[in-house]
Amino acid sequence: MNRKNLTAAVLAGLAGVAGIAGTAQAVNMNPDGLGQVLIYPYYTANDGNTTLLSVVNTTEQAKAVKVRFLEGFNSREVLDFNLYMSREDVWVAAIADDGEGTPTLYIPDTSCTVPYLYETVDGVQPFLDLAYTGDFEDGGPTEMGRAAEGHIELIEMGTLTGVAADAVRHGDDDMPADCGL
Numbered sequence: 436m437n438r439k440n441l442t443a444a445v446l447a448g449l450a451g452v453a454g455i456a457g458t459a460q461a462v463n464m465n466p467d468g469l470g471q472v473l474i475y476p477y478y479t480a481n482d483g484n485t486t487l488l489s490v491v492n493t494t495e496q497a498k499a500v501k502v503r504f505l506e507g508f509n510s511r512e513v514l515d516f517n518l519y520m521s522r523e524d525v526w527v528a529a530i531a532d533d534g535e536g537t538p539t540l541y542i543p544d545t546s547c548t549v550p551y552l553y554e555t556v557d558g559v560q561p562f563l564d565l566a567y568t569g570d571f572e573d574g575g576p577t578e579m580g581r582a583a584e585g586h587i588e589l590i591e592m593g594t595l596t597g598v599a600a601d602a603v604r605h606g607d608d609d610m611p612a613d614c615g616l
Contacts, residue, residue: 469493475587478504478530480538481580485531490589492520497595497603504530504540504562506585508575511566513582514540519547519595519603521611528558538562538583547603547614 478486492498497520504514520526526546533539542548542558552560562582567573575581595603602616 471591473589475589477507477584478587479584480530480532481583483532485529488526488528488530488587490518490520490526492522492524492526495522497521497524497600499592499595501588501590501592503588503590504582504585505588506562506567506582508581509567509573510585511571511573513538513562513564513566513585514560516552517549517592518589519549519599519611519614521546521600521604524603524605532583533561537579545605545610547611551614 473490475486475488478488480486490500500518500520502516502518503512505511506513518526524546527544528540528542530538530540539562540552540560542552542560544558552558562579564577564579564582565571567575567581568577598616602613603611605611
């Protein structure tokens with residue numbers, strides 16, 4: 436190797452070590468804030484706080500979205516479900532204490548979910564401690580209060596078409612046509 440190539444190779448290596456060279460990115464952030472993944476970095480139901488959520492499907496297509504709530508101690512899942520949003524739909528929810536120490540998701544919205552969260556008590560779903568108690572204990576607290584703060588992930592699973600898209604479309608009464616489908 437001649438001296439000129441050796442010098443160029445050494446400088447390129449030093450530039451890489453110094454962080455001057457370009458880096459590969461696994462995640463790209465859309466400058467408009469639109470995309471297939473939404474991460475709410477923090478929710479809390481501690482000390483009487485309520486965390487409000489609002490998600491908007493800005494497209495002309497119905498979407499299937501995975502919604503996951505993960506507690507803050509060790510990112511164990513405390514609630515997850517699939518959300519089906521019609522085109523240009525808005526889904527809203529709130530996380531608050533139920534008055535007895537259990538963080539709870541309140542959904543004053545009629546969008547389709549699986550499991551269907553409106554069957555028992557209209558859109559009220561307590562968080563669950565199954566992922567960090569019993570056989571799944573991880574050395575952290577096992578009380579429900581552990582789920583009172585954490586983060587939320589929403590991941591687009593796909594686009595609904597045809598009969599499925601029609602089933603999640605809201606009618607004049609703001610109810611989806613057929614969540615059972």
